[in-house]
Amino acid sequence: MTFRPIYMLLGSVGLMGFSLMGQVGKAPKPIDGAKIFEQQCAPCHGDKGQGGKGFSKPLVGNRSLAELTKFISQSMPPGPKKCPAPDAAKVAAYIYKTFYSPLAQERNRPARVTLSRLTVRQFRNAVADLVGGSRPVVPAEAGRGLRGEYFKARDLQAKDRVIDRVDPEVKFDFGTDGPEPGKFDPRYFSTVWQGSVLAPDTGEYEFVVRSDQAVRLWVNGYKEPLIDAFVRSKTDVEFKASITLLGGRAYPIRLEFSKATQGVDEPEKQKAKPVQRASVSLLWTRPKHATETIPSRCLFPELSPETYVVTTPFPADDRSIGYERGNSVSKEWDDATTAAALETAAYVASHLTNLSGIQETDPKRKERLIGFCHDFVERAFRRPLSPEIEATYITKQFAATPDLEMAVKRVVLLALQSPRFLYREIGAGKTDSYLTASQLAFELWDTLPDPELRRAAEHNELTTPEQLEKQTERMANDPRAWTKLRDFLMLWLKVDEVPDIVKSAKRFPGFDATTASDLRTSLELFLENKARSKESDYRELMLSRTEFLNGSLAKWYGANLPPDAPFQPVEVDQRSGVITQPYLLARFAYLDNSSPIHRGVLIVRNLLGRTLNPPPSAFAPLAPSLHPDLTTRQRVALQTKPAMCNTCHGIINPLGFTLEKFDAIGRLRDAENGKPIDATGSYLSRSGTVVKFSGADELAKYLATSDEAHSAFVEKLFVHLVKQPPLAYGPKTLPKLQSEFAENQYSIRKLMVRIAVATALDGGRNR
Template sequence: MSTKRTASGERVFRQQCAPCHGATGEGTSIYPRALAGDQSVGQLAQYIAAAMPPGPKKCSVTDAPKVAAYIHDAFYSPLAQERNRPARVALSRLTVRQLKNAVTDLVGSFRTQVSPGEAQGLRAEYFRANQFRGEDRVIERIDPEVRFNYGQQGPSGGKFDPHQFSMRWQGSLVAPDTGVYEIVVRTEHATNLWVNDLEKPIIDAWVQSGKDTEHTASIYLVGGRAYPIRLDFSKSKQGVDDAEKNKDRPVPKASITLAWKRPQQIEEPIPSRCLIPTTFPEAFVVSTPFPPDDRSMGYERGNSISKEWDEATTSAALETSDYIAAHLKELAGSTDDKEKLMAFCRKFVERAHRRPLSPAIEKLYIERQFTTAPDPATAVKRVVLLTMKSPRFLYRELGTVEKDPYDIASRLSFALWDSLPDETLLKAAATGSLVTRKQVAQQAERMVADPRAWYKQREFFLQWLKIDQHPDLAKDTKRFPLFTPAVAADLRTSLDLTLENVVRSERSDFRELLMTNRYFLNGRLAPIYGVTLPTNAPFQPVSLDPKERSGVLTHPYLLASFAYRSSSSPIHRGVLLTRSFMGRTLAAPPAAFVPLPASLHPNLTTRQRVALQTKPAACMSCHSTINPLGFTLEKFDAIGRFRSVENGTPINTAGSYEPRGGQPVKFAGARDLSRYIAGSEEAHTAFVEKFFQYLVKQPIRAYGAQSRNDLQGSFRTNKYNMRQLTVAIATEAAFPKKASSFKGTQTATAQSPQ
């Protein structure tokens, strides 16, 4: 870069720009937003020449490139930002998700550990009487779902008296999301349902009341965990049990369905993929509400402390101590044996603190409590309260950067699971097997196979695609009568299954995520999206026309999410592509921005209306990138169906993109764009950075200037394998670079000193 050119650019900036933007682009009361971003010098120059300064007199065409070069090098570019304000690993508390996961796994570590296996569905037993006696058992099998309508017959023809029989289903329910689930049982006969707590049914309808056939209960569950479930059904004869008298009596109908409403979704029968025949032990779930975490950086951060958060941690600690006190016999082996209870507390504190106890900590947390408490059970409650309010539990990063194996274990487990290290990981730390990068990577390989790792990865992909912003996917019923809430829910499931099929495969290829034309559809979705399947067909992989569909960008749910009720939205789709896939920053749109209604320009296509509205120079600073990307998806309508014509006009899907420092690229349509992203180093960099920040919850630049390049190189070497990238990120995050890389944050006022 020419020094003379930069110097003259600085003079122009100070004369014409600094009064509004500040001497170093930090912002002023006139224009408070800092000048920082990722546009190239050429893109900045175009915008400056067209729109700066505001008013009729603009920066000259000859001066604009000089100003752009100066600000880009001085403070605007990511490199300049890193030079001027180096990122640091921030002292961080547990996020709400991490805290609830950690407590569930902490209490669960004192129960028998169970492997889920590969089977799906529930263990079913069918009895020829209305009781559950072994001698009356006729059938044992695995039922994929509980959705049966027997009419006036028994479950299996002549093996059952249609007047009386009973069934029992057992196993575990896997919660895909964290939140409140509404569980529904529909039947005309006696039923009881247990979820998580097998001692107390959440639905008790063993004695029917009137003609009520629908029974519901709500329960809060932590996603990615399995919960024991048992469902009993009994159909009984009424009156005297006399075979001759009952012979001619009409047989009452019998049916039973087990359904649920997942958080922010509609009711559906609980699918087999969320049921397993293995019975897991009960799981403790913190139900205390917490204030939401900050997500302004694109990922959840535990970067602030408030009075509300501190009070919530206290309530959660009380809730946990009460639960443990009520289950002491099961968890500790005794309710009054001091030695057993002290041993339990020692393990509890060690696991919560993620390291062995020092003599001082053991004296404070355990010995003092058992010495001063009126009885051992009370001492246990005090230990639990003290532990859960301790910064050693509530905070993830306490400023240590030495290669301490227990810190490494903690960083690894929270990166992959958002939870505590398991017994295997702590044992590796204790035996010196968690010191080198190779050892850490070996543990990460093991841990990434755990269902909790996929649960966290899934949450990233939904956030990366901004799906979490669209819980209600309603469309104009006159234009799209087939697009019902059930169809919207099925599309969400389709996207989930499509993501899982690619990400959890052996190849786990990022490029396949962009290029696949295989989506999961069922009988309800098939006719809407041009596929022939039986009406009652379950979800299955279906290949769509590769000329029309290409990866997640053209998945109907994504397209429908980034559209209006009646029309497509190139702007919404373009913003998603710009921010999530290209990793570019965009200024917020003007508060008064309202899209032009189609009724004002009935003869224009959506593309033409968007081009008309965003034509002003002030708009084009962002829309010169947004529009050409969004236009490539215009052959998909508001519900994600393929089309070729709009308003009688052939749809134009030509688009383009100007990468940072590169030559503009042109696209003929969606497949061209997907192919470009799949092979784009810029897109790979953006994906690696966003994935890192979601997993680690720290800025990638805080781990050294070379970390991003190293991870991107590893990603490329491993043929863009996303599972291997997960391992590489967790390994990188286990080793902070330098002591000066830590910075503090405000702390709560009511914390234990240790």
């Protein structure tokens, strides 16, 4: 019997033609998917799906398991008789897990370091540092807040300055008295607040100024105000504007406020009128957050230089195997890099005097601009320029046009479009100190080497473990390393990209977008408090009793705080580390009920590093109204009782059940539907040991001490930093890192250092 190649039906994916109907006259014996594949599929497709006689293409693709199962049951084999659904499910599951899925494909490839382009985050950071030069991304952390200067006139002149202080935040109601009674004419005064604002996340920020007086706001540059309401309608009291910022960097900010009739100087007439009230507040809407007063933790009284930020939209980086990487190049990505290079070249040309420090009247302007371009290209390519490269990228561009600004634009455009800039230097061949410097910078900071790394590379001081340890320890203490670790922690907990958290207004009246935003801030502060501390102890992430609450959240979670209290740590006996943080529990829950399944999947996949098959596409939870007398635990157990579900849910459910003492918004509870909460659970470890838990506290202790959890954390942090498969650095790399993790008292910062040192020493070339 001859079958058509199934890859003609699936495009690039071939499946087998087979008959699973059993022998004539005999009842079919139950067999597993591997046996079905061996007997019916391997003769055509190869024993590992690599392709065989008549079906040369490998058995790989990107359909979901449910789609693959459906295709086999409906289309295989060609002809009138099709594969029975139970057998289709078995063989599809085997094919998917063994060699079909993207994860299986990655696992089955020979271990190697793959060619990698810059990710979108790395591209934007690198361009920002190229244009702005290497400088601190945040000011020295001497204080928090903005410098406020208060003047007794509407003009900001030093002779009229009455108060000079640091204000934690800008949120003032001056009433009819002014900043201080007796020191100001309440009809005429002005204030300027300036310093730096730290952007925690990359994305679009909407800045908001609320005031009944004249205001102007500058963010990341003083050429044009972001908000200009110095002359305004009397009815307008809120002003908004948006700007794109890169996470982990501080930007200059200046807010001017004036209580006076702008453009009019009639003091006698004004004195005859009643004193009007005056107020001003500076707020923002961060990515994934609600509008809030900009908190003091994101403000610095010191000024930061302007930072160039590429605004060209990019397609998302590939995350198909669980971590962000730059291993695919598409037309959309190529178009985006071209547009971003054009955008950057135009910016550099229009700000050339400021960026280069070379005046237009300088008699040696051309020679000095050539030197400026040499430095730009050298930093972009992360190594000294050979005579040939300098001629191609710089000399020829200046020779091609007498217009110096145009020559500089050509150099910038050519450099940012070059593979020497766009691609990471990891690959086969002998390493050198410049490659090592670049590798360390991208792994720990997602950007270019700084002057200290470049100096070390120039003097060949990145070749021994001791030299690498010294540099990586320095780099791990830099704010850029925390930014990369913070991004990892949010990704690890699956809250890096989240939908709005909406809860039942009937069940949780008053729980709104602001509450959800405050909960996200609470989680961010918890992670920073634990992972950025001196110890940076992974176990503290799992065991800490701390949660961060403000006055608004305190009323929800039972803390005794004033309504206007800022965020502060609160100790709660029944909280057990990150898995019981309210935001996480609310995120992995339904509208009005908890979700043991979602919470269990998070623990299984991310904290324990286990692989799960995707759920059926038609899956929907049982509505509580169908079984009003059952608890959530009972409904979940009922729905996942069938054997086909229990393969995965036998692992998922018992772990998710341990968090049942927390409701849909992460509040503690003792009963549901009048029944006591059952928070017992269990876990069958990889070693075959059954571990039992009586609740979240015992699960947290297991996650804090389990080799299985430690191994998963080490591997996930590795791929986030390096963006390469760990096996490319040898089979002993992960076990050695896990051992060092334990030796260093589970310090996350030291783990980052050890990963960077291990990959720099090996480079994927000495396996």
